[in-house]
Structures are given as structure tokens and as C-alpha cells.
């Protein structure tokens with residue numbers, strides 16, 4: 001069998017409509033067979049329902065000091081988007097590869113997989129590890145269990161490279177995020193007697209206003225130099241939609257919204273979760289003082305740690321050396337890089353394509369960026385084939 005090119009593999013990966021709401025197992029089957037054809041054994045880490053899986057593999061010697069190439073297999077939906085061609089077929093036109101996921105981020109997945117036969121022939125001194133996740137697009141839900149298992153089962157890699165589209169620039173930081181579903185239950189009475197009821201809508205407004213106050217405080221607070229790299233350089237709290245109430249003259253029984261936080265790396269996502277829940281508990285006690293049935297339920301929608309720029313980080317240093325990019329970049333979108341870092345890996349983001357093309361109709365990746373990505377991984381294999389870092 002001749003080795004598949006990165007382009008061959010990209011065509012194949014895009015042909016699996018692995019929208020986050022659907023199973024990714026057909027894609028995982030294909031990747032597993034591909035790796036097996038090269039004598040590489042892959043390990044699956046399933047979701048609880050067994051409908052989706054992460055996949056990881058170690059290529060080369062089972063030694064510490066290798067490098068993880070990390071990508072996600074899921075893509076965002078195409079419904080309601082005006083595409084000029086079939087989103088699940090790669091179309092090459094004017095130096096661009098069109099198709100859902102070409103940019104975010106099956107292009108990088110394909111590059112990593114195409115490198116496997118080259119890595120095997122190169123006689124690696126330290127391993128190349130490949131990590132492919134599910135459910136990244138819906139809150140980085142899949143990767144943590146894979147990272148935990150890799151950390152346990154494989155020799156520890158010196159660096160994790162997360163190939164999200166960065167225009168092949170070295171990105172060493174991103175904000176963390178958490179979304180907390182909040183459901184207030186009030187007590188319905190006619191609004192003429194509102195002092196005997198609890199309006200879930202009016203109580204929810206207090207939490208929304210708490211977010212307004214936090215934003216104002218955060219904006220005014222002093223910040224350290226790392227946080228100053230972000231735009232904006234403070235933690236933001238946001239409510240995008242709110243649903244509640246049944247009539248203009250009834251105190252609302254229900255009100256629901258998601259409180260979303262984007263946290264600068266200097267502040268912990270967990271810390272903001274606790275602050276918010278303390279405010280929720282305080283308000284709930286107030287509501288229950290009026291009527292014992294009133295309450296507030298919360299549930300975590302997603303929880304993604306930030307990527308904190310590392311001081312002399314191994315991953316960043318390696319990515320700079322291989323790419324020649326010596327500037328500092330941070331991004332505002334969350335990725336699995338923060339999860340690798342939280343799992344004890346030195347982590348950095350560098351991958352082909354521009355995030356502006358991600359999630360769009362007629363999503364594309366330029367051939368130029370695709371080739372730059374291939375060149376980067378070629379250099380990585382050279383690096384891993386030499387004696388020491």
C-alpha cells in the first residue's frame with residue numbers, strides 16, 4: 001500500500017459528517033485501521049454512552065520526552081448555512097480547500113496522521129503521540145478523560161501541540177471559560193399580591209446585574225502583564241439569552257439563562273464558579289425567606305481551563321524553533337490546550353488556517369497554510385529523530 005498523503009487523508013476525514021451531535025465512531029474506525037495498517041496500535045477512550053470516542057496512539061519508542069499532536073474530530077453543524085458545494089466533500093479551488101472542518105481542524109488531523117509512516121521510517125528517538133478528541137466544539141467535553149488516560153498509560157511527552165487554526169503562529173495563551181445553566185423557580189401569585197410571591201424573572205435580574213457589577217469591577221481592576229495581552233484584559237461575565245414568565249400579571253414561576261464567564265489566565269475558572277455559586281446561594285436564601293418552594297438550580301454546561309503562558313515553556317520553545325515565529329500571540333477562543341496544561345503537559349497552539357474561516361459556510365483552508373503545516377510536522381519528525389532536545 002502506498003502511503004496516503006495529507007490531502008488524501010483530509011478528503012477522507014471530511015467525508016465523515018462528524019458534527020458534534022453525531023457519533024464520530026466511523027471516523028475513529030477509519031483512523032484506527034489506517035494506524036493499524038502501519039503497525040501502530042491506537043487506544044480508544046469512549047464517552048459514557050459509548051457513542052463517541054477519543055483516540056490516542058504512541059508512535060516510536062515508549063520513552064519520555066516526546067511530543068503530542070492534538071486535534072479534535074468533531075465539527076460544527078452546517079444547517080442553515082449557505083454552502084456553494086457539499087460541505088462533506090473537499091473541493092479544491094483557487095488555492096483553497098473548501099469543506100466543513102478543513103480549517104477547524106481536520107486539516108491538522110490529516111497532517112498529523114500523514115506523518116505517521118514518515119515518523120516510522122525516520123527512526124524516532126522520542127515518540128510522536130497523536131491525540132484525537134470528540135466534542136471539542138460543544139465545550140471541550142471529550143479531551144479531559146483522554147488526557148488523564150494518556151498521562152497514566154504513556155510515557156510523559158515533553159510538549160503538547162494543539163493544532164487549532166492559528167495561521168501557523170505560536171499561541172501561548174487563551175482565556176478559560178465556564179457556562180453555568182441557571183434555573184430559578186419562584187412562586188406564582190397575582191402581581192397585585194406580589195409581596196407574597198417570588199418572581200423568578202425579577203430575581204434572575206439580580207444575578208444578571210451581579211454580572212454587570214463584576215464586569216465593571218474587573219474592567220477597573222489592576223492587571224498583571226500576562227493578562228494585559230488579552231482583549232479585553234479582564235474576565236467577562238455574560239448572559240446571552242434569558243427565558244421566563246408566563247403572563248404580565250403573574251410573578252414568574254420559572255426563569256432560565258446561562259451565565260458565561262471568559263476568564264483571564266491569571267484568574268481561575270473554578271474561582272469564578274465558586275463566586276457565582278455563592279451569590280446564587282445568597283439569593284436563594286432570600287427567595288426562600290418569602291416562600292419555601294422557591295429555589296435556584298445550577299448545572300455546568302462547559303468548563304474549559306485557560307491556557308496560561310508558560311515561563312520558558314518547552315512546548316512554546318519547540319514551536320518557535322520549528323516555525324520560526326518569535327512573536328507572542330494569545331487568542332480569545334478556548335481550546336484543549338488549557339486542558340493539556342492542566343493535565344501537567346507543557347502546551348502550545350499552532351496550526352494551519354485562520355480562525356476567521358472556522359465555523360463559516362464555505363469553510364476553507366489555503367493550500368499554502370496546509371503545506372506550511374506539513375512542513376512544520378516534517379521538522380518536528382526531524383527533531384524527534386535527533387538524539388536530544
Ligand SMILES: [Zn+2]
Nearest residue numbers: 072104105164
Ligand atoms: Zn477547533
